[in-house]
Amino acid sequence: MNKILLTGIGALLLVSFSFSLSIFAEELSSSESVGHSADDAYYLEMIIGIAHWFTGIGTVVLAVALIRTFKHMEAVTKMTSIETEYRLRPWIGPSGSITKMEKSISDDCQFEITIKNYGEIPAKGVTAKFVKSNEPLSRKSFQSSDVISYELGPVMPTMEKHYWFFINSDEWKKADSGSEPLFTGLYFEYDVTGKKSGYGMLSEYNHTSKNFVHKEMWIDQ
Numbered sequence: 538m539n540k541i542l543l544t545g546i547g548a549l550l551l552v553s554f555s556f557s558l559s560i561f562a563e564e565l566s567s568s569e570s571v572g573h574s575a576d577d578a579y580y581l582e583m584i585i586g587i588a589h590w591f592t593g594i595g596t597v598v599l600a601v602a603l604i605r606t607f608k609h610m611e612a613v614t615k616m617t618s619i620e621t622e623y624r625l626r627p628w629i630g631p632s633g634s635i636t637k638m639e640k641s642i643s644d645d646c647q648f649e650i651t652i653k654n655y656g657e658i659p660a661k662g663v664t665a666k667f668v669k670s671n672e673p674l675s676r677k678s679f680q681s682s683d684v685i686s687y688e689l690g691p692v693m694p695t696m697e698k699h700y701w702f703f704i705n706s707d708e709w710k711k712a713d714s715g716s717e718p719l720f721t722g723l724y725f726e727y728d729v730t731g732k733k734s735g736y737g738m739l740s741e742y743n744h745t746s747k748n749f750v751h752k753e754m755w756i757d758q
Contacts, residue, residue, distance in 0.1 A: 627660035629653070629725050630736045630756075632697055635749040645703040652700060652725055652736075654692040663689040666724040667702040674722045674739050676755070692727075700725075715744035734758045 632653040641647035654660050667685045668678050678684075689698050704712075704719070712719035719742040726735040735757045740749040 624657055626729050627654050627656035627658055627692070627694075627727060627734075629660055629663055629692060629727055629734075630655060631738070635721070635723075635740065638701075641703070643703060645705055646709040648702050648704065650700050650702075650723065651697050652689075652692070653697045654694050657694055659694060660692045660727040662727060663692050663698070664726045665689050665700045666722075666726065667700075668722040669702075669704060670720050671718055672720065673741075673752075674720045676737065676739075676753075678722050678739075679724050679737070689725075712742050713744055713747075718742075721749065729758070732758075 629652055631650055633651045635648055635650050638647045638649055652663070652665075665687045666679055667687075668674060668681065668683055670678070670683075685702070687700070689700060692698055700723075702721075702723075708717070708719070711717035721740045721742070722737070723740075724735055724737040726733060728734070737753075737755050737757070738751050739753040740751050742748075743750050
């Protein structure tokens with residue numbers, strides 16, 4: 538931007554100087570037309586021609602500089618708009634992995650995942666959705682009737698909240714022993730300027746490493 542600005546200023550000065558030189562030469566030629574020799578007239582005409590030539594070049598350079606300046610300003614405005622759109626909004630996502638809690642508040646096995654607002658403004662309301670299956674899941678699985686939803690409420694910037702989900706003890710024993718596969722899906726949905734945004738992850742429990750392996754993660758905005 539600084540180079541474009543300096544080029545424009547230089548072109549403007551060149552046009553001004555050339556225009557002034559042209560006017561001065563024409564006035565000198567008209568005021569002293571009497572008594573001039575042929576050589577003097579030739580030099581005056583040459584000065585006028587050079588001044589007009591520099592004026593033309595300066596005008597072209599100035600026009601190019603102005604066009605580039607407008608394009609640069611347009612690009613800066615667009616980038617600023619995108620930066621504002623992406624920064625000044627909530628971003629909800631996990632800050633850790635899925636962990637099994639040692640003690641459960643029910644007869645089922647209790648699991649926990651922590652989410653965090655990585656954005657710069659609050660998320661007014663976050664809804665957690667959970668689905669599990671012995672068959673591989675997909676994004677469309679969150680549209681089924683088996684989905685469990687829970688309102689987590691607002692999440693402030695840099696704030697963390699814990700979400701719990703439960704798996705039947707017998708089902709967990711089979712998954713933990715490797716005799717039956719276990720697939721889970723988590724989706725955290727929230728509003729951004731009247732539109733739905735969300736973070737989703739599809740995982741599979743690995744009985745060998747004793748943890749949930751994320752098969753797919755995505756952001757909807």
